[in-house]
Amino acid sequence: MVGKWTLLMLVWLLPIFMAQNIRSCPLGFSSQPSGCVDVNECDPTPCGNNSQCFNTNASYYCQCKKGFESSTKMENFTIMSIATCIDINECLKIEDICGAHAFCNNTISSYNCSCKKGFISSTGVKTFHGDDGVTCRDIDECKEEKVCGLNSLCINTQGSYNCVCKTGFELKSGKSSYTGEVEQCEDMCKLDKTYCGHGTCHSGPSGHYCACHEGFTNYGNKKSRCIALDCGVFKNVKNLTKTSHIVEDHVKQLSKSCLEITEVEDPKKLDGEGLLKTLQLIIDNLLSSKALNDNRKVSTFLDLVEGALGLIGPFVTTRRTKSSSPHTELELLVHNGSVKPQETKTLSSKHAQLDIKMEVAAGNLSQYPGFTVVSLLSYSNLEESAGGFFSGMKQEENQIFGINSKVVTVTVSNTDTNHLKETVNITLYHLDQSNETSHTCVFWDSSTDGGTWSPRGCSVVESNPKYTVCSCNHLSSFAVLMALYEIEDHFELQLITWVGLSLSLICLFFCILTFSTIRSIQSPRTTIHLHLCISLFIAIIIFLAGITQTENKVGCAVVAGMLHFFYLAAFCWMCLEGIQLFRMVVLVFNTSFNTIYMMAGGYGVPAVIVAVSALVNAKGYGTKRYCWLNLDSIWSFFGPACVIIIVNIFFFLITAWKLAQKFSSLNPDMDSLQKIKAFIITAVAQLCILGTMWIFGCFQFEKGTIVMSYLFTIFGSFQGVMLFVMHCLFSKQVREEYANILTHFCAPRKRKYSEFSYSHSSKAQGSKSTQDTGESHI
Structure with a gap:
């Protein structure tokens, strides 16, 4: 259990x-x-x-x-x-894993490489790996027999080949080469009987060549098309050549060279560089002699330059040439070859720049002469001769134009430049870079009104204070215009002018009588007052009588020159007035000017300025509406005037400050209001006397300056009245002399000799005391 x-x-x-x-x-x-x-x-x-x-x-x-x-x-x-x-896709992950000229084929867990068409592996295998040390080399297809047809040549390329026709033969299709399909190269003279243009085509051992007809040329390029040669431009210049034997000789030389092109066996032997120098000498002579004094001559001149550059360009041996002279700056580019160039090129000078596609410069293939030429030529002072011709421009009310760049000429070997398939860009640098007004791109149109500036076909791409970029669909001579505005005509201004000048004439007349006849007041200051009043008095009379008299150009120029001189003289005396006032009030001594020095300063300086201005630009005197300086020369007046105005303002400010101190010290019981009132009245009046109201005239070149126009007209017209009030009515001594004169004529009475002697002596002593203190009567 x-x-x-x-x-x-x-x-x-x-x-x-x-x-x-x-x-x-x-x-x-x-x-x-x-x-x-x-x-x-x-x-x-x-x-x-x-x-x-x-x-x-x-x-x-x-x-x-x-x-x-x-x-x-x-x-x-x-x-x-x-x-x-x-x-892993090794073909994508590892760059160029198979090496050059090979394909990569990805497989599961691996990849393989194979050579591209036209290449074979260096070991003969069809597939390989990148680390096998195998490379792909080019197959020379041209070693094979009968790759290309009859009358053709085989040209091997990387991975392929090309068949091209032998010299003198051409494909029916018009292609330059073929691959694969066998095409027939045929004799080009039989294939195209118009191949040579205005010439006969011939076949020879070295291929075809063109024999030009009379009046046509291929400039020595026997295999190129024959084009028209126009030598007539050198014959139609009589209005230019008659001004100078040197110009006439040089033009004959160019004309002879033009004719030799069709006559000599080898035109290429012509010296292109030497012909360029000849052309520049012609331009220098014409521009320095001021021969181009109307628009028709300017048109002839520009046609001559364009024709000459078209003639000379093909014979210049240097690929890129830069050349300058006292009045020109030139850059010229030459491309030789049967194949048209495709790249974009830039040509430049100090005042301009050109950007152009060489394909545009070459023109159509059917007209291609075997070379391409582009040139950019700028002139130093042609704008002075070509200025003022603006009928081809649409002007607004009160608008005027001024050239704000150098004039440039652009030429190409393309014979059809009226409407280019692509635009060209021209950058023009401004002469006045401080003016911010609108600018317009224009070209010189010889076909309208004998010659005028026109904006047709040109537009502004970019514009700033320094330069303007123009885009044009044709080629010629170009410039940039700036728009300015004239002062509008107003009835009120005219009324003020006529009333003011009339009153000024009356007042200046009394001033001249006062300073020249009353001996008790005569001093260096009154001498300055006298000549200031005389200069203004004469200037006003000339102004009222001749400012609108433009019918006669010579007379109008004389009136403008006199106005220029006397108004400048008035300014110079105003400057002396300011200096003397400064010496009296500030420095407080009575060293007077030497009269010769005063005359040299008051009349000599304006005479030199007017002379230089007239020599530099004689056309600057007189406009279409008034006998005065045009906009190109106006600063020969306003420049010195502005300098004097600035100097006088400086002296005035110091003088006014001292006067203010004197008001306080000499009138201690005068309340503040009375002091200010007295100072303002004195300051404004003195400012007018010294000519500073003319500063308002500097603002008259833009639209919408009507307020300045009124101020300038009011102060300028009433200058004579101001002088009379300040130097005569405000002078206690002069008033006393006027009272004596009136008393003598109105209430004559006999005086004792002793009384007269005492009175005269007292007045003389008072006058001397006043002068010795050097204080102004004001």
């Missing part, structure tokens, strides 16, 4: 003992009689497809096989990471 219970107990306890033994081994190990043994988790493998399992002590890890990568981008993973192994 005991044995039976013992057996049952053992059966019941055995699983417990076994479970205790299992739990005693760590995870990843199994209990064996010999102890805990590592479990091989890789048998069977848990890692999935395209992977391999690696057992470790108590664990394991998975890795993708070669040519595969983990979807989680982890090199080691377990089944718990849910990673899979995907194929």
